[in-house]
Amino acid sequence: MSLEQLLAWIPPGSPDEALARQVNFDQLPAHVAIIMDGNGRWAAERHLPRVEGHRAGIDSVRDVVETSARLGIDVLTLYAFSIENWKRPRAEVNTLMTLLKRYLRLELGTLLKNNIRFRVIGRVDELPPDVRHELEIGIGRTAGNTGMLFNIALNYSGRAEIVDAARRAIAAGITPDDLDEQHFSDFLYTAGQPDPDLLIRTSGEMRVSNFLLWQIAYSEIWVTETFWPDFRCRHLLEAVVAYQKRDRRYGGIKQPTTVALGAK
Ligand code: FPP
Numbered sequence: 001m002s003l004e005q006l007l008a009w010i011p012p013g014s015p016d017e018a019l020a021r022q023v024n025f026d027q028l029p030a031h032v033a034i035i036m037d038g039n040g041r042w043a044a045e046r047h048l049p050r051v052e053g054h055r056a057g058i059d060s061v062r063d064v065v066e067t068s069a070r071l072g073i074d075v076l077t078l079y080a081f082s083i084e085n086w087k088r089p090r091a092e093v094n095t096l097m098t099l100l101k102r103y104l105r106l107e108l109g110t111l112l113k114n115n116i117r118f119r120v121i122g123r124v125d126e127l128p129p130d131v132r133h134e135l136e137i138g139i140g141r142t143a144g145n146t147g148m149l150f151n152i153a154l155n156y157s158g159r160a161e162i163v164d165a166a167r168r169a170i171a172a173g174i175t176p177d178d179l180d181e182q183h184f185s186d187f188l189y190t191a192g193q194p195d196p197d198l199l200i201r202t203s204g205e206m207r208v209s210n211f212l213l214w215q216i217a218y219s220e221i222w223v224t225e226t227f228w229p230d231f232r233c234r235h236l237l238e239a240v241v242a243y244q245k246r247d248r249r250y251g252g253i254k255q256p257t258t259v260a261l262g263a264k
């Protein structure tokens with residue numbers, strides 16, 4: 001993608017435009033993963049029920065998905081519902097599932113328009129049949145798209161993913177001698193996808209909350225105090241600009257710039 005494609009979508013003269021101009025399009029994170037947090041606190045600040053925070057969070061999802069696609073991000077993963085989230089009150093869980101279904105139904109056109117391929121990561125088989133049905137429609141209708149891959153993590157837990165991968169590797173007859181890190185990652189839900197370069201968490205919490213535990217080994221983490229329902233294009237651009245200033249070493253040392261002595 002290009003600056004022009006992003007600018008076509010951003011109000012001229014806005015802080016978003018200034019940020020967009022700071023992005024280096026040759027050094028974009030290939031995969032951005034987001035822990036969407038703070039919906040409940042956003043609602044509490046407004047004396048609203050918690051579910052209103054989730055409802056407002058859908059606007060942020062919409063904005064971030066389209067901004068990411070226009071930016072040229074290859075993979076976007078949003079953490080929508082963890083295995084642990086089933087412990088929440090039934091009414092809140094039901095609202096989250098309803099919002100998800102409605103999002104998929106209403107936003108399918110946007111996904112198609114932006115050439116976005118939609119996928120789900122998590123224990124999908126354990127989701128209610130009506131939710132699975134809606135997910136299958138979204139996955140099927142966008143399967144031929146060639147642009148950004150949009151993963152929603154649903155009924156997801158990083159530890160459960162690693163256990164599921166180990167089970168699949170055993171079922172596939174992999175022997176201990178065959179197994180290495182690359183081969184093991186082929187059994188994860190994210191097989192074939194690049195690991196997240198950038199992990200964003202909203203609402204100021206400094207935790208990874210069982211999200212993509214294997215894949216975030218070398219991710220750059222960016223935390224904002226902003227609650228998820230207030231998160232917009234501007235925040236994503238801030239995160240990308242901050243990411244591009246990081247010095248990624250993957251456990252090694254910073255390579256000194258080579259100076260060819262004596263070279264003309
Ligand atoms: C965390 O806030 C947020 C969630 C558990 C759910 C996020 C889900 C959505 C925004 C809607 C559906 C998503 C998609 C992708 C369509 P919290 O409730 O833990 O907030 P708190 O920490 O302030 O209580």
